[in-house]
Amino acid sequence: DIQMTQSPSTLSAFVGDRVTITCRASQSVSNWLAWYQQKPGKAPKLLISLASNLESGVPSRFSGSGSGTEFTLTISSLQPDDFATYYCQQYNVYPWTFGQGTKVEAK
Amino acid sequence: QITLKESGPTLVKPTQTLTLTCTLSGLSVSTRGVGVGWIRQPPGKALEWLAVIYWDDDKRYSPSLKSRLTITKDTSKNQVVLTMTNMDPVDTATYYCAHRAYYDRSGLDYWGQGTLVTVSS
DSSP states (O other): OOOEEEEOSEEEEOTTOOEEEEEEESSOOTTOEEEEEEOTTSOOEEEEETTTEEOTTOOTTEEEEEETTEEEEEESSOOGGGOEEEEEEEOSSSSOEEOOOEEEEEO | OOEEEEEOOSEEOTTOOEEEEEEEESSOTTSTTEEEEEEEEOTTSOOEEEEEEETTOOEEEOTTTGGGEEEEEETTTTEEEEEEOSOOGGGOEEEEEEEEEGGGTOOEEEEOOOEEEEEOO
């Protein structure tokens, strides 16, 4: 199985901050990488597919980059609605695997 | 509007078999390119992918759970069913079904609300 490792596990930030989350794969997943946002008690929401393709309706302050084994999710200016847990997922090969999550909390 | 909804028991006993149903609306499980997967999340923990079934009946499973899982689709009811045998308390989790548009090369773009399954005697 491909292991996905996110860092940091928890991130404390102020509204307006630029936030970056890293996701590393144990082997190359090309660009078959998705990012999700999950709020407590809710289902995950797809933000980005194919490492950098922003899903329809997702604010442009979210962006993704990377390929191969290293990926980043960036929030250019953190908004109150962005406090949540973020997961990366590779879907290059089965079994699909998720990172352990990064919780973005208010500082 | 595409929606998915999970249904099934909220409580199962150890060793029992869990059967969960995902009912789709706004898209058909038999439409070319449609995939439906199951993902679970133990309380306070990360997401874990379980299985996926595609419009052409191609099925993939998590190797660690493959011996316990079966995924099927019922085109007449527009449903996807997941069965998991020999349930254990460690299988306590919220179970989600989610859609993947295979030819769009996207991730899991539509999710059900999830259903919490507790395994306890």
